[in-house]
Amino acid sequence: MPSLSEAFRGHPVYLHQKHHDFNSLQELPDSYAWTQPDDDDHRLTNYPSNNKTKTVVPIIDLNDPNAPNLIGHACKTWGVFQVVNHGIPTSLFSDIQRASLALFSLPLHQKLKAARSPDGVSGYGRARISSFFPKLMWSECFTILDSPLDLFLKLWPQDYAKYCDIVVEYEAAMKKLAAKLMCLMLASLGIPKEDIKWAGPKGEFNGACAALHWNSYPSCPDPDRAMGLAAHTDSTLLTILHQNNVNGLQVLKEGEGWVAVPPLPGGLVINVGDLLHILSNGLYPSVLHRVRVNRTRQRFSVAYLYGPPTNVQISPQVKLVGPTRPVLYRSVTWNEYLGTKAKLFNKALSAVRLSSSINGLFDVNEDKSNDFQVG
């Protein structure tokens, strides 16, 4: 089985290799300007930001006995929710955010010592989705697959060990939480975990693969015309996101537009990813999300991108298929899907969908992709 790192490397995307020191930019360079000064927000995407809505992304207490139902409802109606009482100590969030601040605060020449290789994924660079957009995003990211040791040695020749320890501890906590969330999400779909062979007898999901993705969104001289991270869905089963106390994340809600996901102290954002969308036979939408930036405060987030072993076939569960609900997707491995995503980006789900004309009726992720190009 290819490791996740090999799977990514087998499906490279081509990114701008030139990096900017954001702190030195007093004005938004044209290459980062997603709209012209006189454009309104409708040009940035076809969906307006929804500022007046009272609708909020569901917040779920994992100790609530009704959690599986609440999760099911949140997944079906939003494809995203926040969790509290998840059992992860807040000190671990402080540690990972401190490590992230230390990393992104390094001088650019130091960060570039751990730059991603052109065909690689690990290390410092631009968001992978950058290659699909004509404009650059106002963000930098750092991806960890496998061990962070080699990368951290380059960044912090003295202090690398303490940062490695934080990552190891954070990933272990995330892995456990992700397995618990998988069990709850499967229960909410009425699927016994025994139906998922790779879950293992106790639902530990030991064969799961994951990447840790650190994002930094520096303060921006012209935030209304810039984009922190463009609209995308994650190629995962699920994503667990920790954000610092700065706003910026937005999710697209059908009929509402873009809805902010405000940081919740000690809370975590859980996204349904494309593979869970497939596994649920389209019942749970893979949430489209983006990040906006602001003029004064730097935002940090840490995303745990979680999926199956790279060679396991993910397909709509038979219990979710019936006379009124035909099978919507063909089965794919994560490895194969990463290849489709690297070629087709936001159209990847449509590419693995079966007989789209009839089944499109049911597909909540149906082709929104065109709405997210710059005007």
Ligand SMILES: O=C(O)CCC(=O)C(=O)O
């Ligand atoms: O920074 C965020 O809130 C979102 C990050 C994200 O979507 C990602 O890393 O895939």
Ligand SMILES: [Fe+2]
């Ligand atoms: Fe994402």
